[in-house]
Amino acid sequence: MTARASAFRNALLTVSLSIGLIACGGGGDGGGESASDSWTEAVPPASKPEDFINARISAALSTGSAASLTLQDQTALLKWALSTAEQQRYWQKNLLGALYSNASGNILQPSLQAPPHASLNLYPTDLSTGMPFAMADGACGSPLGLQAGKGCGLGVAAKIGKGRALAYGQEMFGKILSNDAGFTQFTEVMNNSLRWLIAGDAHQELKKSLNVAVKGTNAANVKRYLEEKLGAAVNISSCNVLDPANACWQDIDLIVLGQSIESEKFDQELIDQYLSAGKPLYFQASYWDVGSNTQKVFNAIGIQSNHNYFRDPNTLRISNSMSIEERWKRMNQVDDLIQTLQYFIDPASVTLGELNSSNALIQSIRTHSSALQGLNAQGRSAFSEDNANAVLKALVLIADLWRPDVNYTGLSKNSDPLTFMKTYASDAWLDYSRSTAAASKTGAGDYMPAAAQDMAVSSDWETITVTIPQSSGVTAIGRASIPAKAVDIQIADAQGASMAVQTSHIRTWGSPFDDSGYKRPLRPNSFSVKLNAGAENKFISPFGGPLMLNYSNAAAGSTVTLKIKGSAKYAHFDFTQPMTAADMNAASASLQSREFGWNTFKFTGGEIQQITPYALKAMGNLTPDAYIERIKTVIFDSNHMANGYRNMPLDSSTQQYCNALGWDCTGEIHRAPNVQHFVGWLAACGFLCSGNPSDGAAGLDIGWGWVHELGHNTVQGVLTMTFPSTESGKTIGCGTECNNNILAGLSMLRKYEIYALDSNGANFHHPRLYGNIKDNRSTGLSGEALRAEMENRLWQGDDNAKQAFHMQLAYNYTRLHQGKSQPDLQGVYEFMRLLNISQRLYNQIDFAKPTAAADKYKLGLGAFTEKNLSRPDMIYVLSSKIMGYDLKEMFRLYGVPVTETAHASVAMLQLPMAPLNFYAQPVNRSNHLNEGTWLTLPAAGPVANYPY
Template sequence: MLKNAFAFKTPLLTLTLALSVVACGGGGGSGSNQQEQNPPSIIPPLVIPDNRVKMALSTGDASQLTEQDRKTLLQMALNTALEQQKWQKSLLTALYTNSNNQVIQPYLQFTPNASINIYPTDLSIALPIAVSDKNCNWALDLQKDKGCGLGIASQIGQGRALAYGQNMFTAIVNNNADFTQFTEVLNNSLRWLLTGNTQQSINKTLTVSVQGMPADPVKNYLEKQLGTTVSFSQCNVLDPANTCWQDVDLMVISSNIGAQNFEKELIEKYLKAGKSIYFQANTWSTNSNIDKVLSAMKMQANNSYYRSKEELLLSNKLSTQQRWEQFNQIDRTINVLQYFIDPKSITLGELNENNSIIQGIRSLSSTLQGLNQQGLSVFDQENNNTLLKSLVLVADTWRPTVNYTTLNKNGDAQAFMQAYASDAWLDYKRQTTTASTTGAGDYMPAEAQNMSVSNDWETVTVTIPQGSGITAIGRASIPAKAVNIQVIDAQGANLSVQTSYLRAWGNPFDDAGYKRPLRPHSYSVKLTSPMDNAFISPFGGPLMLNYNNAQAGSTVTLKIKGSAKYAHYDFTQSMTQAEKNQATQVLQSKTFGWNTFKFVGGEIQQTNAYALKAIGNLSPDTYIDRIKTVIFDSNHIANGYNNMPLDNSTQQYCNTLGWDCTSNVHRAPNVQHFVGWIATCGFLCSGNPSDGYTGLDIGWGWVHELGHNTVQGVLTMTFPSTENQSTIGCGTECNNNILAGLSMLRKNEIYALDNNGNNFNHPQLYSYIQASRITGLNGEALRQDMEKRLWQGSDNAKQAFHLQLAHVYTQVHQGKAKPDSQGVFEFIRLLNISQRLYNQIDLSKATEAEKNKLGLGAYSSKNNISRPDMIYLLSSKIMGYDLKDVFNLYGLATSSTAQSSIAMLNLPTAPLKFYAQPANRSNYLAEGTWINVPANGVVANYPY
């Protein structure tokens, strides 16, 4: 790691560079103009002028570089970019020019649910050659402000690769008008693929291997369009043991290759040996084998299933220059490099997200991110991208002097831009990097850089909560210190590593200043097995596993070296008191910036400062116990998740009902992450992660946010208004507060801490009943009046409806004189359990007995069951009483089919009862009293 600034002592070096060309290969053409349009095949060697620079480019270690070396690297990067611009523009021009030197104006329409979109991962090697006219929704990073990727060409080693996102051969052979007008461009691209020149004739006989699609359309197309004779090879080029691939001229690969067993290195071997590979998709879906093929070709894909036809259309008539501007990414890079070589020569303009230099810096960052996500480093031996290597090393030389306490967009522009670039040009998969000597702003203190790390391999087990997601490992990345990770047992999961899991991290262009790194948490870096996986961050942070294809509840085993223990509390595994004490000691030392908590169904990441403030005078053990009890356990009990054991009463009733209340159907569906640092919006923001400008505590805010992300339909009473058909009822900001209010109820019961005692506004709810009865209305008119008063309002009386059901349950079903916490939670828990059972049942196939378990006997489909009907059906079954009169009392209409379905159970009609509680005292259940509500006429006054 570099200490303070560089000691710039080396005399000025003379830079001697032969122009570097990333070739399109091949030779010959039909006329001098085509010779100009197609790049040369011979790549002059790149002369690197100094041993220090050579070593740094080879190892990724910038520690010996000088100021002059930095200038050298920037100039090398610029020359490489200029040559990249030359070959890309030349190829694109040639592809869209016919043999008569006329510009081709093609039409190409991909099919939304039968194609994929393909994007380059390395723009020095891969070039978009066909993109849609319109900007692409959720395009991959390198193409975010361009069209959807329809076709890509790449030059790798001596080989060439071509990929299209739909079946071009079959479509054109079948005269599909959406594709036929693209034939000239496709033919040019195929000639380039096979010869290196868009107009050069193809050999009279072409030996072709076809994998993943029928061979006939390939033969028909190539012979008709390119004038060649196709000879099919029986060679399976996707068999790693094959020895026949050398005799194949063209490898055609399509989607149906999922059963083949190969790695991307096989495809890379073919390309490095000079082979031509053509890929086209046959469907909208991708698989791991397709990803391997595209990755070897320096491409990646996502599907177009939900895209519109307009997003997948190439039809605009463009000049050669306009088409270049549509596809071009390299011009931004050239402008960025010219700025950093001579800042005075460029008019920088206002510093914001739309600044062209800023955008160019970010585009290069996206390229590096794409490599890391594939488990690659720009410094891997087979990677010859001198441009990206140079920029990562340049960023390393700037970073030690970055000081986030003084940076501001209105201050020293050059210092701002160098900090921005040093934050953006990162390669996390290597052994060395640099860190700012003053720390990473409010993300990580400088003291963290001095924390000791493990010198020996540790075996670390990580609980995997769900099928895919992000979870804390329990070890920290220390700034500029390498971590090495071995995957011992992935349990079939795909694994990546990253630092932190953040949703918001501030904005360098904020008027308050550039307070922390541009993106302080790392990209996710793919972990491969069996091998040592290097990982390093200039900013550090808690290490997280990013995983998919996992088995919920499984345990992944890793070996880790070079990481540090920090304030991490893991309650998904047994944690000794000594381990808790060690974590607390690091927390209180304030050396590392963060602490994490891991529970079943929830994880917390917060800054040490916020955590210590939230802990206050409590012991860490007490604080942790309260967080677990109030935020997570209470929510999980109410939701009926199976990580919270059923109490005896609830278990017995589940048995009586014949319900499955404990299987994996009831596993917490998502791990809720909380981040205490910066909020995406306001003070606390829901989402996953939920984030806030505060530490985690047991007040209202965090349980409210957790409620947002776990609430089910049975707590969401929404339906069309009888008056005007607009949606009314208890939806967002009401339904989640039922769960939050239950957490407050339990908190008060356990800790005698009373918060939001008016969340369930029983007095207001009763006042609506009273006002409605005073009108003298009856029947349907009375119900509609109550509907409008209660469900079209915006107050928290609506939240009290579910609690009144729970209160009645404790009396009529459990026989309790007054409601208690156990009974209230039992009812809500069973209601949420029934929601998941309701989701599982197929009424078209279920027996009468199976339907009656949920009160659904009169239904053969769930298509027309309204929300009030669903809640009426399930709650009546749970209550053991027909609640039609209760629902009518609260202005809720239930259908005749729903009433017939409950009538099949022969249940008694539930009495009309209301449990009154004093204002603002809903957390004190014992203080209330029962009111018997008559079926008609005025009701008694509220007793409080």
């Protein structure tokens, strides 16, 4: 065990810190005191944590297992946690009072103004060891959201093992010495904080001689400050404390670090060593960015940060006059924890208040849940040797003791309050990075049935290969976490990626405060737990779920290899790598058994997670194989074909035309986009809700909804016909909820072609589009006035008519370029593929390079000197190039405003002018490509009636 770990463990059972208020320190500058407002040190708590320890509790706090704890131990454990929290409040509140008072006990009222461009917002990662004693007036919050709505952190004091650390988010020594008006009034608090750091007492005079090591900040300022303001004789040591090989650090009285340490070569363990040995460590920021070495220091002293570059100076100012109690209330979270523990010990002693998300006890429970999440994100447990927050250990064990009796049936905020609160706490105080946990005997509501707890898990190591589709994201592993059964994971081959494990990839799960009741765990999907290389990583969930790999810094398309033990096989279908018939049959059998709550599907570019009842309902009478094939074909393959992604091979016709055009249609830029996740369980909004993941209150099927949501996340600019209105200047056209439906309609077109299932036949409303043309021509206008009237009529009108515009382009492509008498699916998809491919080719052109002229010519962009095409110009030029015809008159027919530069660009291609052809189809029959009739429209004047 390291010295630091030993110090932490010794701190678990005894927390005894006293803050003396004797002896006068040097310096009387600044800070303005309030003589009428004095402060007296609080008395120590009546009990100590060790008063409530027995052998069983001691063992549980060490091992992380509540298995041996009895019913009687629950109260003792709660009292142990309460006493530990009271000890924390005692030392922190006394320290805060000492920092903001003089030796006589009179309260100081300092001011401080941090500079936005040259400062950091600092906040403790663990509020049991760190205290944000200097918090600005304006709302800022902590970087990780642990203290949302609170002030920016300008200064943090921390006790790490035997050591003390002090960190300021801005340069302090030089600013005060130069009499900077924003800093001088903070001098006395600064002096108090330095005396506490060096001597352990905010008002104790420093010893006359100090041996100080300084790296990364101005040593002369450090020396001058300590001598002038605190009366010490300072020797600036030549000892390089950031050299891991140094042997001189033991003679140092104070280590001072700044941000100019990035060229040094050291690891966090070096800083840990100093703190474990009790060396005082001071850090001050002077810049808005955080380098890797600075982050090592922050990790060691338990600080999180973000920059203040764009913050209003008012949010970085301490100016309000406050009592010690007011300052304490702004920065502490332990008072609410104490009240929460008191409630669970004796509910009658605490006024609970209304049960909602704003309830102070509820917020305290969530705060400590976030602290546990932060540990898991680092691959650590509450029971890790280097976790100094002893209370977290007790909370996790208490939750384990309560959880077996949790029952979500009939539970609501109107139920027995104590039952509700115990359920809430057992759902929140979770530690997934360990070997033991407890599950509810009745299951996890509609997230996971109780039957899943009996599923067999592997007793031997399995080697699992996982396809990594993109550089970062979340992907299914293919194994399940069974409730309260430990999974062991080793990284066999990470391919350079950073990885973590979690259960489920969902974004909504309802609220316990919903009127419909507390139906499922507060957060049924686990935290993300970092996987450490070269280690046997422990993972356990009381709720279970599909295991997901959360990865970053990966190579898209690579595979990583894991070794897993203790997981279960479930209904997982992975089409990113070969699946044997046996694997398919086993997954199908698991789905039909309803034993596990979830099933997952993994395709190139898409992943599905849905609850088993929804999957079986969506499947209906289909076999699992047939159901899966339809999902793959209609939702993913059709969308990827239309978008021209290279995972869907080009047919020979499209490939030949790519060759003729000189286009690279299969290169790296045409990879499928970031994986689209779908979740069938609960919807974040409405019935189906777009996003990533997209989610819905239904199983995945091949109806309109899911293809519509996928369209949202893959649609490109060439399907987005938006532009400023010629009349009003406001943006009009086919944008969100219109452009994605072009892709959705193409999926429906292919569904009809393959399965003869006719859905959304009016999505491309050709009769309505033609009606706009007829009404426009009936106005008697001509020239630009006619075009502008059509612009207003069509592009501010019905979306289904707008969507039909792109289809008419595709239909014309099949006639003019392919010479087909009627449009067909191949021709429509070829045009859409090429249009989307050309968008990505356009994105790659660098107009400043010598090769730009040739690249532009390939796309018909010869007259453009800047890469700033409007949507109409882009679609006009690219479509003309693809069609092999100048579509000038056709775009004018539909009221699309095209610039003279675009006309000149297409004219350079010397293409014939396209005739005004329109392919008419019966109402609601747009999926029936063989049922239409070609119409040729006159260049001016009235047009014939629609033939259907």
